[in-house]
Amino acid sequence: MKMTSWKDKREFWISGAKIADPEAGKIRAGSVLIQKGMIAGIVWQKSPETELPVFDAEGLVLAPGFIDIHTHLREPGFEDKETIESGTAAAIAGGYTSILCMANTDPVIDDPSVVEYITKRAEDDGHCRVYVTGAVTKGLEGREITEFFHLKRSGAVALSDDGKYIADSKVLRTALEYARVLGMPVISHCEDPYLTSDSQMNESFVSTRLGLKGAHTASEEIAIARDIKLAELTGAHLHIAHISTAGAVDLVKKAKKKGIDITAEVTPHHLTLDETMLESYDRNLKVNPPLRSAADISALKAALRDGTVDCVATDHAPHNEIDKQVEFNYSPPGMLGLQTAFPQLNTELVKNGDIELIDLIRLLTSSPASVMGLPGGKMKQGEPADFVLIDPDEEWVFEKRMIKSRSYNSPLIGKKFKGRVKGVFLEGKYLEDVS
Amino acid sequence: MQFNRKDLLGLEDLTSEQIKLILDTADNFKEVLGRKIKKVPALRGVTIANVFYEPSTRTRMSFELAEKRLSADIINFSKATSSVKKGETLRDTLENIKAMKVDIVVMRHGSSGAHKFASEFLDVSIVNAGDGQHAHPTQALLDMMTLRERWGTLNGKKVTIIGDIMHSRVARSNIWGLTKMGAKVTVCGPPTMMPVDIEKLGEGGVKLEYDLEKAVSEADAINILRIQLERQSTRLFPSSREYFEVFGVTSDVISLAPKGCIVMHPGPMNRGVEIAQEVADSEQAVILPQVTNGVAVRMAVLFLIAGGKVDDTELNEN
Ligand SMILES: [Zn+2]
DSSP, rough: OOOOHHHHHHHHEESSEEEEEEETEEEEEEEEEEEEEEEEEEESSSSOOOSSSSOTTTOOEEEEOOOEEEEEOTTTTTTTTTHHHHHHHHHTTEEEEEEESSOOOOOSSSSSHHHHHHHHHHHHHSSSSEEEOOSSSSGOOOOSBHHHHHHHTEEEEEOOOTSSSOOOOOHHHHHHHHHHHTTTOOOEEOOHHHHTTTTEOOOOOHHHHHTTTOOOOOEEEEEEHHHHHHHHOOOOEEEEEEEEOOOHHHHEEEEETTTTTEEEOOOOOHHOOGGGGGGGOOGGOSSSOOOOOHHHHHHHHHHHHTTTSSSOOOOOOOOOOOSSSOOGGOOOOOOOOOOHHHHHIIIIIITTSOOOHHHHHHTTHHHHHHHHOOOOOSSSSBBOOOOEEEEEEEEEEGGGOOOSSSSSOOOOTTTTEEEEEEEEEEEEEEEOOOO | OOOOOBBBBTTTTTOOOOOOHHHHHHHHHEEEHHHHHSOOOTTTTEEEEEEEOOHHHHHHHHHHHHHHHHHHHEEEOOOGGOOOOOOOOHHHHHHHHTTTTTSSEEEEESSHHHHHHHTTTSSEEEEEETTTBBBBBHHHHHHHHHHHHHHHOTTTTEEEEEEOOOOOHHHHHHHHHHHHTTOOOESSSSSGGGOOOOOOOTOOEEEEEHHHHHHTTTTTTEEOOOGGGGGGGGGGSSSSSHHHHOOOOOOHEEEHHHOEEEEOOOOOOOTTTTHHHHHHHSSBOOOHHHHHHHHHHHHHHHHHTTTOOOHHHHHOOO
């Protein structure tokens, strides 16, 4: 990701597009002036009078580049599944210009040296901006907290043991107290491990029929309830990763009402795929938390509309074919997400009238940015010129050959989508042929 | 009527006519088993692979015997699940079997859905000999055959299944099979061993009863499941002694059932845990006839899967 060469040179307009301004909640005709990789100005007319070069985006929607606050890049340690190079290529293809990677690598990101390693690798080989999450506890073991001050100084922007719940309440309390002083959000993977051990899917009549061990929604809700209590106690910013149940939505809603500093994300798959699809025993549908019921899905959609859930995050979790082509019980949980998030949500939520296109854009841009305190995500002068160009109506089929990730664990291969990412600008530089 | 199915993965997707066809065919084969020369050429030239990822002496012997009685050629593969952590081994095994050009794969596997997984690699017929906690269709068929022999019909009869329903593929397949054939099913056992919404399982659902006395009070037959004693270590029940006192089927329990109530058990039994010694050995118990019928049912399934028609002349040409 060598961006500096553009900074001094480029000065141009993007015109002809409809400009999506997530903060204003509007999509309207306009033109954007780019200087030195930044947004230098926006005029609300289709074609500006100018001598400068003009990038013609006629017929498309220009939105801030998407921001994913929950990506598993797998490097270091699992480069056979994904690398920083391949993961960021998938991000760009999905319209994401910034991602926040999770700490469950090998070695775990529990030491400043690993943060620095990833940052350096992203600068050398990455295709988009990469922000780093540090581990809350050493080795993700849930016992001793990591050196938060050092992690922050080396560039980590958030803290999480994602993949594992910090079951020891004292450890989480300590972590939240420490993180509060640093202003770092703590991202929690909420799952009572005693209730979910060996579980393969959501616990329900479907799991009864399929003979697969279920994880009850209560296991997620119990974990969230405790975390909320500790967030209240410490005043720290608690972020709930991949919320998936109706009961969890209620808990977050009440906590927000009480003024507790809590945010939550939901994944595209928890919004669009339900547990009954597991009748196929398709391992690509095995995720953690598991796909839930239709009732949970409608609660999650309502939570997007009323603001209880702040943003969408992919939980992009690549696993290679050797790991996935096994019996359901042995398959690791996780599916790809970066390349399908926008088209899937546009197809299932926007086109079905659950939310407006501008709301979806906000949930993928300014909302995640503000949850994690990241730059970008806004259509405003002085912001980085990171954009995605969208055709919200184009119909296309997602094919395996289009996958930029090193893994192919997507249940959406072969799926027909409405809405496509047509191009991406990163710091004012147009990236050709993204999809 | 022809069976017209490539695989037997479970009873959930069979029609009552198809189940009846299997049971009728099994009745015919049972007659063969009673002969002096217990062999027919029905599957001559057909090669069957028995692939057992879970140890099961009984089911395996039963299938193997059924295959031999039908004159099929047999290859065997077995591997303990514990030593197979990754399924590429399963995939590799299946690819190998495929390369050997077998016609039917009989598989037992500890993971639910393993047969669906296998069908991604194999275009040959697959017969489910038990997958995880999901299905064990031939066991349910032999149970139904045994009951039908006594009653002539399953329609309107009441069957109570007792024990660990949650972890039992036998219970799930029995529920599907029996309810499709018009029987009424009651399940009974500790609440920790009942899966969510079990009442909704089967065609028209089942009755859930925690009180053993009530559960057997109207039963024409009771099917007692084996309790996995290692479940005690996962604290699903406090002790096998207490289990026997509360859910164990004793002659006192049997005396509460209507006269002539049939007692079944898929074996192997834990005498003194789920079933009392005197019940296991009682006249009402049909545990050994179940074993005999197991061979006949498996002959019927393999014969029909291989494309056979019920044809007495073929059965008779020896
Ligand atoms: Zn997680």
